[in-house]
Amino acid sequence: MTSNAPSPLTGPLTAFEAQALTLDDPRPHPPEDALTQLGHCVMTELLDLIADTALEDFQATLAEALIGAFHSAAQRIEREADRARDSLREMLRDLGGPDASAFGISETEDANLQEATVKAHAADIAVLAVETIRNAASQTYTVATGEVWTPWRGGVRASRTSAAMIEARAAIRAAKARRDQGLPPGAQVVAFRAAPRANTAMDNGRVLDALNWALETWPSMVLATTGAEGPExxxxxxxxxxxxxxxxxxxxxxxxxxxxxxxxxxxLLDLEPVCVLTLDHSLDVAREPEPKAFGPAKNLAQKALASGVRALEVRLRG
Incomplete structure (x- = not known):
């Protein structure tokens, strides 16, 4: 009889697999490679199934909904972990603080503490597992279509396969907290807004030139954008x-x-960017014979200049 259980972990362990082994659970976790393969497979199956069918027009919606489902699952499990940690903190506070063991707690109280600790740890590892699947599905989607998935709500923690993506409001709160503590802001934010129609090969080439210049100028660069279609x-x-x-x-x-x-x-301006880059119309005359500025991008440039922030338009060479 064939078993569907994951194969035992052999060879060098990944960070995820090493953490999984610290759990006191007789059941094994899937190897990280298997989780990655799952993410690749589910996205590939979806894209292959709807290709050349009437559903192809809705490819982006379906694919991003699939990735978003894994993202939502990771967030739900993370909230479970947070609740377990809150419960643990309450128990420790009731028992006398972090050194509660010195107060001679009962066996029942000790068992409750251990249960809350294990529950939080198990949920943290489950989050890593689901994020691995999500990142693999997202990567497959990008490779297959050239499109980039971004979370509608919440953020994405940095990993080996995905850069961090955080909401502007969260970043603003963090920046203000650093200033209040007298700490350096650290990252150098470069804000970018562009007209969605400016998505020709010529436009994309000049946008990449501008971004590469920005990264060379500010090595600790963080990209801030609205995530709109096209150049962004x-x-x-x-x-x-x-x-x-x-x-x-x-x-x-x-x-x-x-x-x-x-x-x-x-x-975007509350993030205190070192520079604002804008492309308010397509540079390709074939796309826009009579360019009309995209209001939001033009507005950002105007507000940046009024605030004393360096603002540069993406233009044709020369």
Whole structure:
């Protein structure tokens, strides 16, 4: 009879596999390679199934929903881990603090402490497992389609296969906290906004030139953008390929309506960027014979200049 259980771990252990072995659980965890393969397979199966069918027009929606499902699962498990840690802190506080063992706690209390600790640790490892699947599915999606998945809510922690992506509001709070503590801001934020229609080969080439120049100028560069279609998605793909952190200032249409695409410019500037790059129209005359500036990108450049922030337009050579 064939067993479906994961094969035992052999050879050098990955960081995930080493953590998994620290759990006091007789059941093994899947090897990291198997989790990665699962992510590749589920995305490949989906893309192959809908290719050349009537569902192909909805490929991006279906693929991103699949990746988002794994992302949502990781967040749910992480909340479980947080609840277990909160429970652990409450028990320790009730028992007298971190050194509760010195107070002669009962066997029941000790068992409860151990259970909460194990539960939190197990959930942390489960999160890593699900994130591995998500990252592999996301990577397969990008390789197959050239599109880049970004989370609608929440962030993505940096790993060997994915650059960190965090929400602008979270980054702003962290930056303010660092300033309050007198700590250096560290990362050098470069904000970028572009017209979605500026997505020709000529436009993409000049955007990459500008981003490569920015990274050479500011080696600790963090890319901040709204994640809009076209050049901004192209820029995110560039950043992920170099392991750079991406800060997403996504428009809140439910809250601000049409003005949301302008409101997120304020979030980008609140990040205190060292430079703002904009491309408010396609550089390709064949695409836009009479260029019309994309308002949100032009607005960001104007606000940056008014705030004393260096603002540069992406232009043709010469």
């Amino acid at each position: 998605k192209h820029a995110i793909k560039w950043a992920k390929g170099r392991g750079l952190t991406v800060v997403l200032a996504k428009p809140e249409f439910d809250r601000f309506g049409r003005s949301a695409v302008f409101r997120c410019n304020d979030e």
